[in-house]
Amino acid sequence: EMQLVESGGGLVQPGGSQRLSCAASGFTFRNSWMYWIRQVPGKGLVWVSSIDYDGSVTMYADSVKGRFTISRDNAKNTLYLQINSLRAEDTAIYFCGRVGVAGVINLWGQGTLVAVSS
Amino acid sequence: DIVMTQSPDSLAVSLGERATINCKSSQSILNSSNNKNYLGWYQQKPGQPPKLLIYWASTRESGVPDRFSGSGSGTDFTLTISSLQAEDVAVYFCQQFFNTPITFGGGTRVDIK
Numbered sequence: 103e104m105q106l107v108e109s110g111g112g113l114v115q116p117g118g119s120q121r122l123s124c125a126a127s128g129f130t131f132r133n134s135w136m137y138w139i140r141q142v143p144g145k146g147l148v149w150v151s152s153i154d155y156d157g158s159v160t161m162y163a164d165s166v167k168g169r170f171t172i173s174r175d176n177a178k179n180t181l182y183l184q185i186n187s188l189r190a191e192d193t194a195i196y197f198c199g200r201v202g203v204a205g206v207i208n209l210w211g212q213g214t215l216v217a218v219s220s
Numbered sequence: 221d222i223v224m225t226q227s228p229d230s231l232a233v234s235l236g237e238r239a240t241i242n243c244k245s246s247q248s249i250l251n252s253s254n255n256k257n258y259l260g261w262y263q264q265k266p267g268q269p270p271k272l273l274i275y276w277a278s279t280r281e282s283g284v285p286d287r288f289s290g291s292g293s294g295t296d297f298t299l300t301i302s303s304l305q306a307e308d309v310a311v312y313f314c315q316q317f318f319n320t321p322i323t324f325g326g327g328t329r330v331d332i333k
Binding site: 146149197205 | 256258260262268269270271272275276281313315317320321322323324325326327
């Protein structure tokens with residue numbers, strides 16, 4: 103069964119850091135672009151970052167550029183998101199997603215909640 | 221950035237009746253080189269991640285019931301649920317993947333009347 107499982111979320115103080123992980127199984131991870139998408143509970147979906155097959159190409163939303171870093175370890179079938187200088191507006195559920203045809207997300211993880219509060 | 225605008229924000233439809241959701245992009249998302257519209261539709265049920273229903277504006281993802289259909293081209297798109305079932309209660313999002321950043325519509329909540 104194809105699966106993505108996120109971990110690493112939690113309560114963080116403003117200005118703090120967190121490292122999110124996304125463990126992939128059931129498919130050939132190194133053949134897939136990957137996304138991080140976030141969602142404030144009850145609100146819409148917002149693209150955060152993308153990474154290509156081997157990590158040589160990365161892209162970020164303007165709102166997180168310079169604070170977030172996406173990476174992957176294909177040997178461990180794991181995607182990462184290092185989030186630094188956290189702000190209250192970064193509070194959200196963070197989903198990892200596998201990129202399918204052209205740019206849709208055909209496999210999603212269950213998400214991990216990052217709450218930024220003092 | 222391409223802005224995706226969905227309408228209505230919510231709708232309530234009787235079981236077995238048709239539900240129609242609209243999505244409009246701020247610029248064309250039709251790629252003239254391959255004549256494909258770079259639009260996807262997702263369904264999100266409470267407490268769950270989104271699920272891909274349709275891509276290329278009208279191609280159903282494997283396993284998606286045929287009561288779900290997508291149409292439209294250029295800037296105007298529609299998701300239709302031909303005969304609403306109880307399990308279709310959810311929020312539906314459109315997404316453009318024509319260029320980066322990919323962007324989503326604000327969502328449409330579908331309930332049973």
